[in-house]
Amino acid sequence: MLFTDSIFVIGLILLCIIYFLVPKRFRWMLLLAGSIGFYAYSGPLNLIYMAVTALSTYLITLRMEKMAAAAKETVAAHKSEWSRDEKKAFKEKAKSKRFRWLVLCLVLNFGMLAVVKYGAFTLRNINTVIGWFGGSKRLPVKHFLLPMGMSFYLFQTMGYAIDVYREKYPAEKNFARLGLFVSFFPQLIQGPISRYDDLAKGLYAGNGYDPKRVTLGVQRILWGYFKKVCLADRVMPAVTALISNTDQHQGMYVLMGILYYTLRIYADFTGGIDITIGIGQVLGIPITENFNRPFFSKNITEYWRRWHITLGTWFKDYLFYPISVCQPMLKLSKWSREKLGKNVGKYLPVYVSTIAVWFVTGLWHGAAWNFIVWGLMNAVVILISERLTPLYNKFHKKYAWSNTRAYDGFMALRTTFLMGLLRMFDCYLDVPLTFKMFGTMFYKWNPQILWDGSLMKLGLSKPDYLVLGVGIVLLFTASMLGRRGSVRERLYDKSKLLSCCMTVALLLIVVVFGAYGIGYDSSQFIYNQF
Amino acid sequence: MGKKKRIFAGLATVTSAVVLLAAVQRLLQPKYMSDVVEGNLIASYYDTGKDHDVLFIGDCECYENFSPVEMWRDYGISSTIRGSAQQLIWQSYYLLEDTLRYEKPDVVVFNVLSMKYGEPQSEAYNRMSIEGMRWSKSKVNCIKASMTEEESFLSYVFPILRYHSRWSELTADDFKYYFGAEPNFFSGYYLRADAKPAENVPKGTPLIDYSFSENCWNYLDKMMSLCAENNIQLVLIKAPSLYPYWYEEWDEQITEYAEKYHLPYINFLDPSIQEQTGIDYAADTYDGGLHLNVYGAEKLSRWFGAYLAERYDLRDRSGESKLAAEWDEICARYDAEIARQLKNLEQYGNVKGE
Amino acid sequence: MSETLSTIIEILQDLHEDVDFESEDKLIDKKILDSFDIVTLISELSNEFDITIPADKIIPENFNSAQALANMVEELEDE
Numbered sequence: 002m003l004f005t006d007s008i009f010v011i012g013l014i015l016l017c018i019i020y021f022l023v024p025k026r027f028r029w030m031l032l033l034a035g036s037i038g039f040y041a042y043s044g045p046l047n048l049i050y051m052a053v054t055a056l057s058t059y060l061i062t063l064r065m066e067k068m069a070a071a072a073k074e075t076v077a078a079h080k081s082e083w084s085r086d087e088k089k090a091f092k093e094k095a096k097s098k099r100f101r102w103l104v105l106c107l108v109l110n111f112g113m114l115a116v117v118k119y120g121a122f123t124l125r126n127i128n129t130v131i132g133w134f135g136g137s138k139r140l141p142v143k144h145f146l147l148p149m150g151m152s153f154y155l156f157q158t159m160g161y162a163i164d165v166y167r168e169k170y171p172a173e174k175n176f177a178r179l180g181l182f183v184s185f186f187p188q189l190i191q192g193p194i195s196r197y198d199d200l201a202k203g204l205y206a207g208n209g210y211d212p213k214r215v216t217l218g219v220q221r222i223l224w225g226y227f228k229k230v231c232l233a234d235r236v237m238p239a240v241t242a243l244i245s246n247t248d249q250h251q252g253m254y255v256l257m258g259i260l261y262y263t264l265r266i267y268a269d270f271t272g273g274i275d276i277t278i279g280i281g282q283v284l285g286i287p288i289t290e291n292f293n294r295p296f297f298s299k300n301i302t303e304y305w306r307r308w309h310i311t312l313g314t315w316f317k318d319y320l321f322y323p324i325s326v327c328q329p330m331l332k333l334s335k336w337s338r339e340k341l342g343k344n345v346g347k348y349l350p351v352y353v354s355t356i357a358v359w360f361v362t363g364l365w366h367g368a369a370w371n372f373i374v375w376g377l378m379n380a381v382v383i384l385i386s387e388r389l390t391p392l393y394n395k396f397h398k399k400y401a402w403s404n405t406r407a408y409d410g411f412m413a414l415r416t417t418f419l420m421g422l423l424r425m426f427d428c429y430l431d432v433p434l435t436f437k438m439f440g441t442m443f444y445k446w447n448p449q450i451l452w453d454g455s456l457m458k459l460g461l462s463k464p465d466y467l468v469l470g471v472g473i474v475l476l477f478t479a480s481m482l483g484r485r486g487s488v489r490e491r492l493y494d495k496s497k498l499l500s501c502c503m504t505v506a507l508l509l510i511v512v513v514f515g516a517y518g519i520g521y522d523s524s525q526f527i528y529n530q531f
Numbered sequence: 532m533g534k535k536k537r538i539f540a541g542l543a544t545v546t547s548a549v550v551l552l553a554a555v556q557r558l559l560q561p562k563y564m565s566d567v568v569e570g571n572l573i574a575s576y577y578d579t580g581k582d583h584d585v586l587f588i589g590d591c592e593c594y595e596n597f598s599p600v601e602m603w604r605d606y607g608i609s610s611t612i613r614g615s616a617q618q619l620i621w622q623s624y625y626l627l628e629d630t631l632r633y634e635k636p637d638v639v640v641f642n643v644l645s646m647k648y649g650e651p652q653s654e655a656y657n658r659m660s661i662e663g664m665r666w667s668k669s670k671v672n673c674i675k676a677s678m679t680e681e682e683s684f685l686s687y688v689f690p691i692l693r694y695h696s697r698w699s700e701l702t703a704d705d706f707k708y709y710f711g712a713e714p715n716f717f718s719g720y721y722l723r724a725d726a727k728p729a730e731n732v733p734k735g736t737p738l739i740d741y742s743f744s745e746n747c748w749n750y751l752d753k754m755m756s757l758c759a760e761n762n763i764q765l766v767l768i769k770a771p772s773l774y775p776y777w778y779e780e781w782d783e784q785i786t787e788y789a790e791k792y793h794l795p796y797i798n799f800l801d802p803s804i805q806e807q808t809g810i811d812y813a814a815d816t817y818d819g820g821l822h823l824n825v826y827g828a829e830k831l832s833r834w835f836g837a838y839l840a841e842r843y844d845l846r847d848r849s850g851e852s853k854l855a856a857e858w859d860e861i862c863a864r865y866d867a868e869i870a871r872q873l874k875n876l877e878q879y880g881n882v883k884g885e
Numbered sequence: 886m887s888e889t890l891s892t893i894i895e896i897l898q899d900l901h902e903d904v905d906f907e908s909e910d911k912l913i914d915k916k917i918l919d920s921f922d923i924v925t926l927i928s929e930l931s932n933e934f935d936i937t938i939p940a941d942k943i944i945p946e947n948f949n950s951a952q953a954l955a956n957m958v959e960e961l962e963d964e
Contacts, residue, residue: 007683007685011685167940212541317920322920322923322940325924325928326931326938326939326940326943330928331928334928334932346928347925347929348925350924350928351921354924355921463699464699501544504544505544508548508552509555512555514695516696518692518693518695518696519682519686
């Protein structure tokens with residue numbers, strides 16, 4: 002299901018109305034029922050995967066918590082008789098026992114994801130390797146249909162399991178409540194990946210009707226739809242045309258493709274998140290922001306702190322740090338300090354874990370080599386810019402003009418363009434083709450396509466360009482205004498009447514200027530496939 | 532803010548949004564005045580009187596081939612056509628249901644060409660056949676039966692979802708006819724006064740399967756029983772259009788069906804009937820044999836009016852003053868339209884006057 | 886100043902020479918230390934104090950100031 006399906010819109014409106022009509026203590030149950038219904042609609046069998054995840058996590062987190070409590074009791078009981086070393090040894094033993102349960106949970110769940118999402122990819126690669134060694138046997142490749150949103154809810158739930166293992170907060174005792182945390186429907190389409198301690202409170206609170214909050218929420222939802230149907234879906238035909246006919250669309254077309262695709266993915270993904278967070282706001286459930294004006298970033302490291310934030314922090318907290326500080330890594334660091342010099346030893350863990358994390362990040366986006374290459378390219382750019390940081394600092398100290406707003410703007414554009422270039426891997430879905438198309442930008446000189454009408458032949462008409470142009474100006478203006486706090490909130494505080502007018506105007510704009518309906522392929526959410 | 536005030540503010544916002552959307556929707560919906568005028572046919576029924584003896588249902592072979600004005604003038608028969616472009620048989624059936632909500636004619640005439648379509652055909656024709664209907668259970672069923680795969684029911688309820696992209700194609704007509712179309716038709720008849728002789732009408736290419744689909748037969752059955760329940764005489768016809776080609780094999784199936792259920796069936800393509808109606812394909816068609824012009828339609832209606840009056844005991848109602856007043860208005864518009872078209876033909880060489 | 890604290894400040898100074906680590910108490914909140922710095926820091930601290938810093942200790946409260954870091958190190962040394 003997509004946010005733009007009429008069944009979703011109708012269901013959402015009904016759910017919100019009923020939500021405020023039932024007594025507060027039942028509201029979270031309504032959300033659970035709605036979420037299950039929503040997910041069942043996307044494919045009843047998908048519910049099985051989700052149930053396995055919810056149930057295994059529920060049982061194992063409770064088990065881990067019980068073990069931790071028992072261990073603490075034992076330590077307290079032997080407080081006087083045990084020496085410090087004995088206590089330490091017991092604690093570590095208890096922790097490693099709990100760790101085994103965590104591993105079981107992770108292996109079971111990520112294993113499920115691995116089979117469903119990566120099984121075919123892995124088998125195909127094994128077959129390729131067999132081919133290299135002259136083998137004639139091939140493993141049969143079986144394709145599974147990836148359940149919607151699995152990469153989102155699974156990561157969210159595993160984050161919860163790890164946190165319980167780390168004793169960050171107690172485990173949820175009520176299975177139905179945990180079920181809602183796993184299945185909360187607005188997050189199943191495009192994320193974000195929430196943390197239990199951020200999301201849970203709002204989920205079960207059964208919040209009252211607050212006109213301001215609901216108004217702002219509705220406006221945020223409409224703003225999300227505006228981005229999606231007026232911009233992302235409208236520019237999509239051109240993206241499809243550019244990537245499907247690669248013999249013709251070379252040189253300057255590739256550059257235009259980067260721009261179109263950047264707009265497409267930005268409007269689609271941030272629009273989806275706006276809808277999700279807006280729904281949360283209407284229901285009184287705070288959901289973590291996933292974007293922070295990413296295209297205003299001065300460098301790629303900053304960009305990744307501002308784009309798909311919840312995925313970045315998930316990988317940082319549950320993969321990057323654990324790899325970086327694990328025993329083998331520290332041993333490696335120590336060894337290289339002694340053998341290869343202090344500097345190498347100091348940075349080696351960071352480099353190894355950065356590359357590992359980006360390899361996995363690439364894989365998270367899709368089971369294909371182009372995503373892996375894309376991830377690794379990100380790692381390379383990040384590591385290079387990290388190495389060059391002292392040089393940059395010197396540069397900015399030496400030249401005053403490099404500290405002006407104009408230069409900041411230049412850096413933001415540079416970052417945005419660089420990310421667009423990397424995104425070509427995601428766009429063309431084939432590594433050699435991506436390199437080839439990148440090359441044509443240098444030897445195929447055809448800037449005339451910008452003014453000779455060629456851009457009109459990409460499935461976009463003059464009215465389309467008009468909507469896109471005005472839409473981009475609106476996006477930019479909103480982003481600039483938003484730097485000084487929420488535009489919607491300021492407008493509401495200033496005049497409730499104006500705020501209502503904006504809501505109605507947004508609705509009209511979405512309905513009239515959206516690209517949807519007959520004659521137009523309502524395209525799949527890009528982030529839905531992950 | 533007090534609770535009452537809050538509720539009021541919420542309701543006011545929702546209402547203004549709905550009103551505004553409805554207003555914009557009206558603007559964006561096609562007005563069907565200058566170009567595809569057929570889009571207004573179905574809706575035009577509701578603006579006329581509801582006292583008809585004969586109801587025609589069917590596709591363009593109905594609304595371009597029969598002139599109710601002629602039948603009124605010659606025999607005092609009050610008739611109307613609920614025709615639309617490529618009207619499919621289930622649409623005809625539901626239009627019959629819909630019409631029966633308003634009146635009960637003595638005779639229903641159904642043109643059987645649409646028996647050839649067993650499945651939904653074209654979204655655009657669906658729109659023109661259905662959107663003009665007023666909301667009723669019949670309309671809901673009609674939509675459900677007609678939708679092609681790409682269509683959604685919701686876009687019939689809220690046509691703005693279908694026509695929103697017309698914002699870039701609005702014309703002066705959209706503003707001029709914002710509050711309603713001008714009457715274009717004459718009791719459902721689409722009038723053309725020009726002529727284009729039928730030459731080299733293509734023969735039908737052989738088909739693999741000539742049998743009509745189960746679906747169509749079902750609706751014909753339903754149509755028959757609905758008429759029987761209401762004590763209405765159902766008359767099946769095949770209008771004298773030369774194209775689309777009417778196969779011998781098709782004709783046999785209809786003839787057989789009509790005999791089985793004792794229904795009258797008139798094939799106006801039959802040479803013996805053609806002789807009686809006197810249609811001259813060199814002068815009486817405006818598009819080379821697909822549809823008759825007003826002269827052909829009048830000839831056909833004269834014959835058919837006599838046939839109906841005689842067989843089904845239709846009284847001459849020209850003496851009923853209320854009904855006569857309604858028809859006088861239609862006849863006056865009818866004559867004016869013929870005069871206008873003839874003048875345009877003389878001046879510009881076409882009926883539109885462009 | 887404890888010996889631990891001064892060692893930690895020395896290490897921090899090595900990462901960022903232009904920050905006053907003695908008084909700064911929002912190293913994470915102000916984004917002075919990024920994830921690279923944190924990992925480098927942990928590797929240095931483990932080396933220097935012969936301790937293991939598990940991943941669940943990597944929370945802003947433990948890394949926001951040199952003093953917080955020193956507290957964490959001393960706590961881990963104690964265990």
